[in-house]
Amino acid sequence: MENITWGILGCGDVTEVKSGPAFNKVANSKIEAVMRRNAEKAADYAKRHQIEKFYASADDLMNDDKINSIYIATPPSFHKEFAIQAMKAGKNVYIEKPVALNVAELNRMIEVEKQTGKKVTVAHYRRALPLFIKLKELIDHQIIGDVRLIDLKLLQKPNSEMIAKTDENWRLNPEISGGGLFYDLAPHQLDILVQIFGAPEKSFGFSVNQTRKTAADDVTIGQMLFKKDIVFNGIWNFNAHPDNEIEQCEIIGSQGKIIFSFFGNEMALVKNGQTEVFSFENPYHIQQNMIKKTVKHFLGKEENPCSLKDALLSLKIMESFTT
Structure with missing residues (x-):
C-alpha cells in the first residue's frame, strides 16, 4: 500500500472544515468517495469538495475497490456496525469519538480488529495539537x-x-x-x-x-x-x-x-x-495533524496515534461516571 484512498462515511457538518478537507492535504492521502443517506446532500458535498464519487449507501462505499480506508463520521450509534463492516471488507478505519456507545460495543470492535488484522485509529485529535x-x-x-x-x-x-x-x-x-x-x-x-x-x-x-x-x-x-x-x-x-x-x-x-x-x-x-x-x-482543519499521523500509521511508517485499546480507557471512565 503506497497511498491511502479514503471513503468518508457520513459527510455531515463535522467533516466540512474540521476533518474532511484535510484528507486531501496530507501526503499519500486522497478522498476517493463520500457517502450520506441523503443522495442530494452527498452529491452537493462531493461537488463542493472536488470529490469524484458519492454514494447514498454504506454498502456501495464499502464495496468500492478503489477505497482502502474508511473514515466513520456518523453519529456514535452506527460506529460499531460500520467499523466491523469496514474491517471485514478489508478496509482500515479512522473513527470519530465517542468510538462506541459503551464498553461492550468497543470490546467487540477490538475482537474484530484482531481477527481481521486491519488497522483502526480513533479520532482523538487533541493528542496531536x-x-x-x-x-x-x-x-x-x-x-x-x-x-x-x-x-x-x-x-x-x-x-x-x-x-x-x-x-x-x-x-x-x-x-x-x-x-x-x-x-x-x-x-x-x-x-x-x-x-x-x-x-x-x-x-x-x-x-x-x-x-x-x-x-x-x-x-x-x-x-x-x-x-x-x-x-x-x-x-x-x-x-x-x-x-x-x-x-x-x-x-x-x-x-x-x-x-x-x-x-x-x-x-x-x-x-x-x-x-x-x-x-x-491550531491547524485550520483541526484534525489535520492527527490525520497525518493516521495515514503514516496505515502505511506502516508510525505507531498508532490512538488505538481502540487507548480509547477503551476513557470510555470505561465515562461509564463509571454515568452508570
Whole structure:
C-alpha cells in the first residue's frame, strides 16, 4: 500500500472544515468517495469538495475497490456496525469519538480488529495539537513537581455555542449519542488525561437529569485516583446560568500548577509567584495533524496515534461516571 484512498462515511457538518478537507492535504492521502443517506446532500458535498464519487449507501462505499480506508463520521450509534463492516471488507478505519456507545460495543470492535488484522485509529485529535503536546512535555519533565490534584470544570448554558449544531440534535438522544453532551465533550478531555497519566486505579461518579428537558442527563460528577496518588475531580454541567459558564482544568503540583482549557489555545504555568502564558495556533482543519499521523500509521511508517485499546480507557471512565 503506497497511498491511502479514503471513503468518508457520513459527510455531515463535522467533516466540512474540521476533518474532511484535510484528507486531501496530507501526503499519500486522497478522498476517493463520500457517502450520506441523503443522495442530494452527498452529491452537493462531493461537488463542493472536488470529490469524484458519492454514494447514498454504506454498502456501495464499502464495496468500492478503489477505497482502502474508511473514515466513520456518523453519529456514535452506527460506529460499531460500520467499523466491523469496514474491517471485514478489508478496509482500515479512522473513527470519530465517542468510538462506541459503551464498553461492550468497543470490546467487540477490538475482537474484530484482531481477527481481521486491519488497522483502526480513533479520532482523538487533541493528542496531536501543540497545546497538548506541550502539556504532556511539562508533566513528563515534572516542571510543576509531583502532580497532586487535577480539577476540571465544564459548566455551560443550555444550547451553548460550544456544542456542535445539527438538524436532528442527536447529541441529546442517549440512544444515538451514548449519553448526551457529556458523551460528546468528555472524551476529548479524558483521553488526554489517560494519555498523560495512564489508566486510573479507581473511578466513580454519577449523573443526573436536573431539568428533565431532554432524555439525556445534564450534570455529571466524576472522581478518579491515578497512579502516584494523583486525585482527579471533575464536574460537567450543561444547564448552568450564562454568568457561571466556565471550561477550565487545573493540574496542581508540589511546585506549581498548569491552567488551561481543553477547547482553547492558551495555557498558563504558575510557579514561584510567576505566570508564564503559552499560546498555540491550531491547524485550520483541526484534525489535520492527527490525520497525518493516521495515514503514516496505515502505511506502516508510525505507531498508532490512538488505538481502540487507548480509547477503551476513557470510555470505561465515562461509564463509571454515568452508570
